[in-house]
Amino acid sequence: MHPFSYTRATDTRQALHAGRDGGRYIAGGTTLVDLMRETVERPRTLVDISALPLREIMVTRRGGLRIGALVRMSEAAAHRGVRALYPVISQALELSASAQLRNMATIGGNIMQRTRCTYFRDVTAACNKREPGSGCAALHGVNRTHAILGTSDDCVATHPSDVAVAFAALEASVHLMGADGERTVPFADFLLKPGSTPNREQALRPGELITAVELPALPRPLRSGYLKVRDRQSYEFALTSAAVALHIRHGVIREAKVAAGGVGTVPWKLTAVERQLIGRRPSDALWTKAAEHAADGARPLQHNRFKVELLKRTVERQLRIVGGGK
Amino acid sequence: MSIEPPESTVSPSEGYSEGYSEGSSSAPSRRTFIATTAVGSAVVAGGLIGGPSVFGVEPADAATQAPPTSSVSVTVNGERRTVTVDNRTSLLDLLRERMGLTGSKKGCNAGACGACTVLVDGQRVNSCLTLAVRLDGAEVTTIEGLAKGERLHPLQQAFIDQDAFQCGFCTSGQIMSGVGCIKEGHTGSPEEIREFMSGNICRCGCYVKIVRAVEQTAHGK
Ligand SMILES: Cc1cc2nc3c(=O)[nH]c(=O)nc-3n(C[C@H](O)[C@H](O)[C@H](O)COP(=O)(O)OP(=O)(O)OC[C@H]3O[C@@H](n4cnc5c(N)ncnc54)[C@H](O)[C@@H]3O)c2cc1C
Ligand code: SF4
Ligand code: FES
Ligand code: FES
Numbered sequence: 251m252h253p254f255s256y257t258r259a260t261d262t263r264q265a266l267h268a269g270r271d272g273g274r275y276i277a278g279g280t281t282l283v284d285l286m287r288e289t290v291e292r293p294r295t296l297v298d299i300s301a302l303p304l305r306e307i308m309v310t311r312r313g314g315l316r317i318g319a320l321v322r323m324s325e326a327a328a329h330r331g332v333r334a335l336y337p338v339i340s341q342a343l344e345l346s347a348s349a350q351l352r353n354m355a356t357i358g359g360n361i362m363q364r365t366r367c368t369y370f371r372d373v374t375a376a377c378n379k380r381e382p383g384s385g386c387a388a389l390h391g392v393n394r395t396h397a398i399l400g401t402s403d404d405c406v407a408t409h410p411s412d413v414a415v416a417f418a419a420l421e422a423s424v425h426l427m428g429a430d431g432e433r434t435v436p437f438a439d440f441l442l443k444p445g446s447t448p449n450r451e452q453a454l455r456p457g458e459l460i461t462a463v464e465l466p467a468l469p470r471p472l473r474s475g476y477l478k479v480r481d482r483q484s485y486e487f488a489l490t491s492a493a494v495a496l497h498i499r500h501g502v503i504r505e506a507k508v509a510a511g512g513v514g515t516v517p518w519k520l521t522a523v524e525r526q527l528i529g530r531r532p533s534d535a536l537w538t539k540a541a542e543h544a545a546d547g548a549r550p551l552q553h554n555r556f557k558v559e560l561l562k563r564t565v566e567r568q569l570r571i572v573g574g575g576k
Numbered sequence: 577m578s579i580e581p582p583e584s585t586v587s588p589s590e591g592y593s594e595g596y597s598e599g600s601s602s603a604p605s606r607r608t609f610i611a612t613t614a615v616g617s618a619v620v621a622g623g624l625i626g627g628p629s630v631f632g633v634e635p636a637d638a639a640t641q642a643p644p645t646s647s648v649s650v651t652v653n654g655e656r657r658t659v660t661v662d663n664r665t666s667l668l669d670l671l672r673e674r675m676g677l678t679g680s681k682k683g684c685n686a687g688a689c690g691a692c693t694v695l696v697d698g699q700r701v702n703s704c705l706t707l708a709v710r711l712d713g714a715e716v717t718t719i720e721g722l723a724k725g726e727r728l729h730p731l732q733q734a735f736i737d738q739d740a741f742q743c744g745f746c747t748s749g750q751i752m753s754g755v756g757c758i759k760e761g762h763t764g765s766p767e768e769i770r771e772f773m774s775g776n777i778c779r780c781g782c783y784v785k786i787v788r789a790v791e792q793t794a795h796g797k
Contacts, residue, residue: 251664253643256709276710283666283705284686296663298710324760348775349760350753351687353699354706484774485688 251286258298262427262459265299269457270429273297277320278355280347281363288371290364290380304358304461307331313467316425319358319460323413324349326357336420336465338474338493342412345478348485358460361414361424361440362452365407366487367396378404379448386448394553395489398561400515401549405448408512409441410487415511416476418519419493422465428458437463441516469497469505477568479512479560488512490561492544492568496527503527503573510544513561522546523565532573541566646709652677653721659708667703667711668692671718679719679748683777690776693749693756694718700756702775719748722755731755734789742780750776754790763794 257273259265269275274293276282277300285291304318307329315335317326326332327343346352346360369375369387376385388396388406396406414437422437440453454460474495480486491511497504506527508520526540544565545558649658652675661670668685671677671694683691685704692703695717722729731754734740741747753776757763762772769787778786 253641254663255644256646256663256707258710258712276707279707279710280687280702280705283707286664287685296707300710344771347687348690349757349762349772350690350693350700350702350775351705353756354701484771485777 252289252292252294254286254293255295256298257295258301260301262302262304262461265297265302266427266429266457266459268295268297269459271295271457273457275299275459277359278322278351279359280351280355281359285364285371289373290371299459310464310467315465317357317463317465319462320356323347323352323355323357323360326413327352335472336416336474336495338416338419338476338495339413339465341476342416342478342491342493345476345484346412357413357463360411361417361463362460363411364451366410367407368392370407379407379444379451382447382449388551390552392553393551395487395512396551396554397515398513398545398548398550398554398557399510399518400443401551402444402446402448402515404446405444405515406551407444407448407515409514409516411517412476412478412488412491412511414441415491415509415517416493417463417465418517419495419507419509420465420468421507422463424460425462425464426454426458427461428455432461434464438519443515468495468507469499472497472505473572474507475568475572477564477571479564490557490564492565494565494568494572496532496569496573498532498573501531503530503532508565508569510561510565513545513548513557520544520565527569532575534570534575537566537569537573537575541569648708648712650708650711650713651715653717661708663707663709665708667694667696667706667708667716670708671703671716677718677720680752681745681749683745683749688777689746689749690753691746691749693752693776695752695756698759700753717752719752722751729755731758731789731793734792735786738785738789738792740782740785740789741778742782746776746778746780750778750786754786754793757790758794763790766791769794 257268259268273295276296276298282291304320306318307321308316310316315331323343327340333340367388369377370380375387378384378386386405397408417437424435424437424440426433435453442450472495476493478488478491480489488511490513493509495507506524508523510518510520522543523540526543530536541562544562548558550558644663645660646663647660668680668682671680680694680703681691683689687702687705693700694703696714731751735751753773757772763769766787769790
């Protein structure tokens with residue numbers, strides 16, 4: 251680990267000041283400390299933001315939910331409002347990492363977490379994300395866990411977050427604060443596909459601070475849930491996952507929000523699947539037909555071809571679990 | 577087990593603000609031997625001022641500057657201590673290398689095994705991913721602080737009753753995690769215990785008995 255100086259911000263203005271001067275924010279530290287130890291991350295100054303007042307979960311005026319950036323994953327998962335309004339979020343959180351890590355890790359840090367591509371973590375390997383222009387060892391390497399959607403020739407790494415998949419499905423937005431004021435970015439625009447600049451991962455400006463993630467009000471009743479498929483039953487990242495939310499009235503699907511994880515360079519919103527569902531009646535045949543579109547546009551690599559079929563089945567199963575049918 | 581050296585550039589005998597020595601025996605223990613070896617090899621590799629580095633990976637200018645340190649007051653098992661730490665020091669290394677509390681284990685040093693689990697302000701966390709410098713004012717409980725005198729914590733007793741370990745390497749982490757799990761109320765069923773204890777890997781595969789020990793403590797079964 252490289253040496254660094256450490257400051258603890260007591261208020262937001264102080265944090266932004268330190269951030270503008272090149273300081274790196276640290277929240278739970280579960281991504282950052284790990285990668286600093288691997289010397290993948292080498293901040294010279296850490297700005298501890300854990301004392302900032304960003305730890306509230308509030309119902310918004312429009313009936314959505316606003317989750318402060320410093321709310322711990324365990325707190326968000328256990329929160330009654332979250333559990334009642336968006337089970338897909340509490341489930342995605344409870345299926346993430348471990349109880350210890352969830353006690354440390356924050357919502358803001360979670361959506362900022364970096365890929366688990368093993369070449370990215372290995373400073374001796376070629377990796378455009380870590381070292382722009384050095385190449386991508388995964389493209390023709392061991393790429394079983396890598397992405398099949400949203401990839402480029404420069405990077406094929408997945409975004410590893412589970413709750414981000416739920417945020418993408420529900421069309422959340424991210425509240426940001428910078429030296430020149432506040433702004434809100436749709437979740438879909440917050441995480442960036444690699445393109446030719448895989449080192450750029452978020453639409454954050456230098457020194458900008460995430461203050462909250464906001465979930466829009468959705469028509470009720472809303473059934474939702476998260477399914478995660480992995481190499482072992484717990485404490486493991488997703489091979490594939492599906493976040494599904496459905497609003498069904500008078501036997502007809504009026505709203506469908508679907509996204510997939512473990513397969514995209516960013517959480518993958520499945521608009522083609524959603525389109526198949528809206529205006530139709532729930533049935534096993536419908537789930538199968540809609541899920542056929544889950545992997546539209548997929549570009550599998552040598553070792554992850556299995557993800558194409560697995561993704562369709564994951565989405566089909568989760569549509570059935572949430573929407574009903576046998 | 578990780579063979580990585582601890583991330584502290586202050587040698588075990590330096591930097592205490594209170595009289596406190598690591599182990600009373602004058603013969604070198606396995607631990608002091610390892611610590612001495614790690615520090616010793618770094619002296620050869622780096623020869624840095626202000627405490628030898630165990631890494632040799634610092635940018636060039638760091639070779640002329642002492643790595644930044646901070647003073648931290650932290651209560652460990654009820655005892656308040658003020659220590660000066662290299663900012664890079666993890667809570668795990670602070671406990672093991674500086675305070676002589678070697679009950680917490682270093683399995684992966686990356687959040688992936690749970691052997692280092694301790695309570696910080698009553699919550700179970702991975703001490704390997706916790707920077708000591710951030711703990712000013714915090715309360716830490718380790719496996720060494722669980723028993724009340726000679727009386728074991730009920731979960732410690734349950735691990736013995738249920739025979740919930742073999743080699744014992746994961747056990748202190750399992751017990752600290754179990755204390756957290758019970759406190760959080762995630763003991764509704766064996767399945768729930770399994771899921772909420774999944775952050776602790778046991779290479780010996782004692783999972784069934786570990787679940788029973790947590791059940792015994794939570795429900796008196
Ligand atoms: C063994 C292991 C298993 C895991 N398994 C899973 C899993 O199954 N599913 C899953 O989703 N995740 C998993 N994780 C990842 C974990 O959820 C993330 O590490 C965690 O959510 C990061 O949050 P943090 O608060 O610790 O972030 P930090 O490490 O503190 O920060 C991460 C990054 O975000 C930046 N940052 C943090 N907060 C802000 C803010 N408010 N504004 C701007 N920038 C900010 C930091 O500067 C840093 O770059 C796992 C991690 C480990 C170690
Ligand atoms: S997939 Fe992306 S992160 Fe992995 S080696 Fe290639 S460039 Fe690096
Ligand atoms: S040592 Fe493995 S989780 Fe900390
Ligand atoms: S008892 Fe040996 S690792 Fe758990």
